[in-house]
Amino acid sequence: MRLRGWRWNPLPPPPFAGNVRSHTVVDGGAGAAICVSTVRRSGGETYCFDTAKREWRQVGGGGWVLPFDGAAEYVPELKLWMGFSSTDIQQLCAWDLSGIAKDDKPPTLEHSWRDLETPKEWSPTRISLINLGKGWFCIAKTFRVVSEAGRLSFDSVDSVADKFAVLTGIEMVTYGQEEGIKMIRHKSIRYMFTNEMVRWVL
Numbered sequence: 001m002r003l004r005g006w007r008w009n010p011l012p013p014p015p016f017a018g019n020v021r022s023h024t025v026v027d028g029g030a031g032a033a034i035c036v037s038t039v040r041r042s043g044g045e046t047y048c049f050d051t052a053k054r055e056w057r058q059v060g061g062g063g064w065v066l067p068f069d070g071a072a073e074y075v076p077e078l079k080l081w082m083g084f085s086s087t088d089i090q091q092l093c094a095w096d097l098s099g100i101a102k103d104d105k106p107p108t109l110e111h112s113w114r115d116l117e118t119p120k121e122w123s124p125t126r127i128s129l130i131n132l133g134k135g136w137f138c139i140a141k142t143f144r145v146v147s148e149a150g151r152l153s154f155d156s157v158d159s160v161a162d163k164f165a166v167l168t169g170i171e172m173v174t175y176g177q178e179e180g181i182k183m184i185r186h187k188s189i190r191y192m193f194t195n196e197m198v199r200w201v202l
Contacts, residue, residue, distance in 0.1 A: 015056050016047055022066040024081060025074065026101050028052065033101035037065035048101045064106045067095065070127075077135050078172060078181060080110055084127055090114065092129070092139070092170075094181065113183040116168055121145050135172040140165060163193040 031052035072083030099105030
């Protein structure tokens with residue numbers, strides 16, 4: 001048996017400049033497509049990379065961007081993509097993204113939920129959605145609370161009174177076409193971070 005060698009195949013670089021605000025994977029027809037949205041001062045654009053053709057192309061004529069922040073994940077049980085809204089980072093949403101790469105159709109918002117009501121002084125710094133399978137998810141949120149005295153201070157380290165994470169279990173249940181998808185919120189646990197840190201080394 002003759003062993004075949006392997007080699008790296010270079011891929012075309014992304015045809016955009018700017019920061020990637022959101023990304024996901026959708027059906028591109030012949031294969032999967034990686035879609036990203038970039039945001040610049042002049043506006044935003046969305047591009048998809050066809051993994052079969054190995055080509056980048058702009059979708060939507062540059063007229064819209066993906067409506068979520070960070071990543072959106074396809075959930076087979078719901079046949080929708082779930083992620084957090086770019087206009088309200090604490091709003092969990094489900095979109096239909098099936099027509100993005102093939103037909104240039106903009107995303108369609110199907111459902112929206114607020115998983116956790118938090119005090120206004122809690123400032124979210126990072127939010128992640130972890131798919132546990134079969135309609136179960138864990139939402140991991142990292143918060144910081146800025147002290148009242150720290151709001152007038154220029155020291156960003158001393159102004160943070162508390163830093164902690166909140167883990168919330170949720171379940172997505174389908175009740176049919178009339179009632180749609182409902183979110184069942186389960187237990188939430190808060191994990192406090194310590195404020196210990198190295199400031200000087202002698």
